[in-house]
Amino acid sequence: MLNRPQPEPLKPDDGPNFTTHHLVREGDVWRFRPTGSAVLFPRVFKAFGYLFMAVAVLTLWQSLFNSLAFLCGGALAVGVGRYLAMLMATGARFDTLCRRVEIPDKATLRFPFSAEHVTTLLDFAEINEIEIVPKRVTDSEIDDYDNYELNLVTDTGRRFNLVSHPDGDRIAREAQQLSTVLGKSVADWRAVSVARNA
Secondary structure, three states: OOOOOOOOOOOOOOOOOOOOEEEEEEOOEEEEEEOHHHHHHHHHHHHHHHHHHHHHHHOOOOOHHHHHHHHHHHHHHHHHHHHHHHHOOOOOEEEOOOOEEEEEOOOOOOOOOOOOOOEEEEEHHHEEEEEEEEEEEOOOOOOOEEEEEEEEEEOOOOEEEEEEEOOHHHHHHHHHHHHHHHOOEEEEOHHHHHHHHO
16 A cells, blocks of 8 residues: 655634635544634524523513514524534545545435435545636625635546635645545646636
8 A cells, every 4th residue: 555645734724714614634534624613603593592592481471472482583593503513514534544535415404404414435546636616606795706616526527526615725725635645636727717717
């Protein structure tokens, strides 16, 4: 078995903090972990939800209608918090000893808010390349911005999204890290997109 050089992990505070996940090394495993804001945001929803439910119990003797309103609002906030936590859970996992990738399928909205995750397993040999895809996001409420996807492309042409956010420099650095870990090339489509727009 070949000993591939292992890149140094990025520190979570490198560059602007636009990301929801960052690539970290844990022994022989590399994985996309949620950043602090991605962990905190769902917890805030759940905390407010439990607070509303507590207020519902405390105000039950004053007004049944107000108590029910607080209870429903609290239950909704807790549900949204659980769903956001499920969306922002730990991402793809790269086991360098087993030479296997575990990619969690994207969560879908369903009731009850189940935390069950289905994963796709890939052998390193099935991966053809790592791909960076730029996309221009148009939003009527805020300024347009560039977003970048980091994908794994298999030898059969299937694409698996690992992470997506506006920090193109971090995406590029993480792509190079994965290139070293997996021994695969990086297809960076950012330059092609800039040339096409020019």
